[in-house]
Amino acid sequence: MLLQPTTTVSPKHVLASIDESYECCRQITAKYSKTFYMGTMLMSEAKRRAIWAIYVWCRRTDELVDGPSAKFTTEATLDDWESQLESVFAGRPQDDYDVAMVDALEHFTLDIQPFRDMIEGQRMDLRCSRYETFEDLKLYCYRVAGTVGLMSTVVMGVDPEYGTAPWATTIPCPIDEAIALGIANQLTNILRDVGEDARRGRIYLPLEDLELFNYSERDLINGVIDERWRALMRFQIQRALKFYREAERGITLLSPDARWPVWSALMLYRKILDVIAENQYDVFNRRAFVPTVRKLLCLPPALLRARVL
Numbered sequence: 001m002l003l004q005p006t007t008t009v010s011p012k013h014v015l016a017s018i019d020e021s022y023e024c025c026r027q028i029t030a031k032y033s034k035t036f037y038m039g040t041m042l043m044s045e046a047k048r049r050a051i052w053a054i055y056v057w058c059r060r061t062d063e064l065v066d067g068p069s070a071k072f073t074t075e076a077t078l079d080d081w082e083s084q085l086e087s088v089f090a091g092r093p094q095d096d097y098d099v100a101m102v103d104a105l106e107h108f109t110l111d112i113q114p115f116r117d118m119i120e121g122q123r124m125d126l127r128c129s130r131y132e133t134f135e136d137l138k139l140y141c142y143r144v145a146g147t148v149g150l151m152s153t154v155v156m157g158v159d160p161e162y163g164t165a166p167w168a169t170t171i172p173c174p175i176d177e178a179i180a181l182g183i184a185n186q187l188t189n190i191l192r193d194v195g196e197d198a199r200r201g202r203i204y205l206p207l208e209d210l211e212l213f214n215y216s217e218r219d220l221i222n223g224v225i226d227e228r229w230r231a232l233m234r235f236q237i238q239r240a241l242k243f244y245r246e247a248e249r250g251i252t253l254l255s256p257d258a259r260w261p262v263w264s265a266l267m268l269y270r271k272i273l274d275v276i277a278e279n280q281y282d283v284f285n286r287r288a289f290v291p292t293v294r295k296l297l298c299l300p301p302a303l304l305r306a307r308v309l
């Protein structure tokens, strides 16, 4: 599936209908991410359609710096993509995929800022290939993934029950927890893809952490797996788990029909960390992969937690 339009849309071009556009977004979500698609299948129709539209917008943004034509992406490409985003928020779709986004924006009051922040995260990928400290990496993770948490939370909604307590003046919104789940997912993704990224000349693990474990950039590029590496990886996994724990606390505040999907997405993604450990931290030669059966096995415990926590 080609995610970027090949031609500029002329004013006379007839765009896809709303239903066609959502159907395209559904198919792309299903093709690119079984984990998130499975999560959306547990939501109401309106919510899941909006999440598919957002997924496709995020996937297209990511493809600009990560996809097959990434070598042609410049700052100007991202500036144009940001202009297209402004058009979508002004209710003017520029291509078939935008149609669903414009419709989703009519149903949910999404803020444009997280979308802009994600594009800024992609600019970081153009400008730098190393992160000195964890604080630097955390900003990157907020931009490319914490933002997804903010976007999704608006669609999923919070439980109105929390606003009915006599002392409550507003309904609490688990913003920090939503960002934490994005960061946890991104850290997991970074650990899974260490080898692939190194082959593309990119190191996301903070250099200060490499130094702490006396493991050099050269070791990483050569894929050296020894006790230093395993200790470094255990440290990274523990850090990701802290973000997952913070995220867990926010799920109870979400609208009841969103809790199961989010618990499932959390458990399914976190499983990747278990697989990395089962693979003896070899993220250089093998991709940590959670088989579909194991993913399905996560669904009943996720339901249980969604009901009782």
Ligand SMILES: CC(C)=CCC/C(C)=C/CC/C(C)=C/CC/C(C)=C/[C@@H]1[C@@H](COP(=O)(O)OP(=O)(O)O)[C@]1(C)CC/C=C(\C)CC/C=C(\C)CCC=C(C)C
Pocket: 032, 033, 036, 039, 040, 051, 054, 055, 058, 059, 062, 144, 145, 146, 148, 149, 150, 152, 153, 174, 177, 178, 179, 181, 182, 185, 186, 189, 247, 248, 250, 251, 254, 261, 262, 265
């Ligand atoms: C179930 C649900 C609500 C899912 C949200 C689905 C969604 C809109 C996902 C967008 C994902 C996307 C394409 C982002 C672009 C940047 C990127 C690639 C980020 C990485 C995602 C993983 O994708 P994948 O494994 O396919 O990676 P590869 O490209 O294959 O390498 C990320 C790791 C980020 C994903 C972050 C989230 C899904 C945020 C999760 C947070 C919430 C749903 C908020 C929950 C609320 C509370 C209160 C906890």
Ligand SMILES: Nc1ncnc2c1ncn2[C@@H]1O[C@H](COP(=O)(O)OP(=O)(O)OP(=O)(O)O)[C@@H](O)[C@H]1O
Pocket: 031, 032, 033, 034, 035, 036, 067
């Ligand atoms: N950038 C891409 N270009 C083309 N196809 C892709 C791309 N990314 C993923 N895919 C397709 O999507 C499928 C699933 O991708 P992936 O390896 O991310 O696993 P997944 O089962 O979707 O898990 P997750 O939901 O955790 O990402 C792959 O088999 C691949 O065919």
Ligand SMILES: [Mn+2]
Pocket: 032, 033
């Ligand atoms: Mn994927």
